[in-house]
Amino acid sequence: MIMENGGEMAMTNALDVNAVIQALKDVTRQQEDPVPLHAPVFSGNEWQYVKECLDTGWVSSVGRFVDQFERMLAEYTGAGYAIAVVNGTAALHVALILAGVKPGDEVIIPDMTFVATANAVAYCGAVPHLADIDPATLGLDPDKLDRYLHEIVLVKDGVCINKATGRPIRAVVPMHTFGHPVDLDKLIAVAEKYRLAVVEDAAESLGSFYKGKHTGTFGMLAAISFNGNKIVTTGGGGAILTHDPELARLAKHVTTTAKLPHPWEYDHDQVGFNYRMPNLNAAVGCAQLEQLPVFLRRKRKLAERYKERFGQVCGLRFFEEPDFAESNYWLNVLLLDPECRNERDTILAAAGKEGIMLRPAWRLMHELPMYRNCPRMDLSVSEDIAERLINIPSSASIWLDED
């Protein structure tokens, strides 16, 4: 808009809600109504493998698919070992225990994450310590974390102690948000400096690589999720990744009730968990993993379309993978310009009316009643991004008929 004095108003950035909806429609038009945020695709051997489970009766804790699924995961990620469990939260819970997190410890997690990250810490009897995110990755900001820890901790006998609470800070949990990898080299350096164990929340990042190496293979342990909305699903499911054979053995042991191997005795040597993934779910998982390369290809194509189309829309930008990453583009992200943040709910409502499912960022951890009093650093970037972020439809099926 040209003002009388010839100057351009800030209105050049004005966001046209109809233009946003039109762009969404243009890119997703081949999808049937309504357009879901993320629908699973079962176009491979799912039926055949599930039928095999039902025909043979191996549906639960014994059967070939759990072993096969674990082997496929270990091979694809290069992790060395993968242990299949009932869901991603359980994977994170056990990974934290094996990383040495004890009741009364603190664990650094991002403020902007799915609640499971914080819950897994709480299950250990530990306290989430909330850290801010980097706008370039949407995950933990290693530089800000370094400056913060420098102020608030002392490292004594190899243990990082929070000077304010007196509690050990035992671990840090980088979460690869919507599939986009955290700057892992920097994060690992900070963790080493302060003697923190790294447990990656790679729940959303199967198929995402940092400098050519799969996410979830950088820390001591990692958790992946195979929930119905993730890039690969087993209905419900998760996996623990690790390079360490002893940690892998322990992970298998404690997720299978800590039962000692014996032909008939039921003997257990510690409080274990019944977290094993059933064979039925692993059967679906094997069929899904076979299709992962196809899912990844389609998702990249979809992200490219969005990037191109939203390049023509004012007042927002399409979030792209960081330079060092090859992301799985699990859930695509629009970021409204700061001055357009008030339009978020108008867009969500307008898209909903058109049958296009969008979603805002998660409620930030420090805003949830059970985590309100957790220790935390300045969280201004998380607060800013959470107000401006919109997830848009990202199913691998959107380009189904183009392959």
Ligand SMILES: *Cc1c(COP(=O)(O)O)cnc(C)c1O
């Ligand atoms: C999905 C998810 C989890 C938990 O996975 P479930 O399988 O649903 O328990 C954990 N962390 C993040 C960031 C997730 O997105």
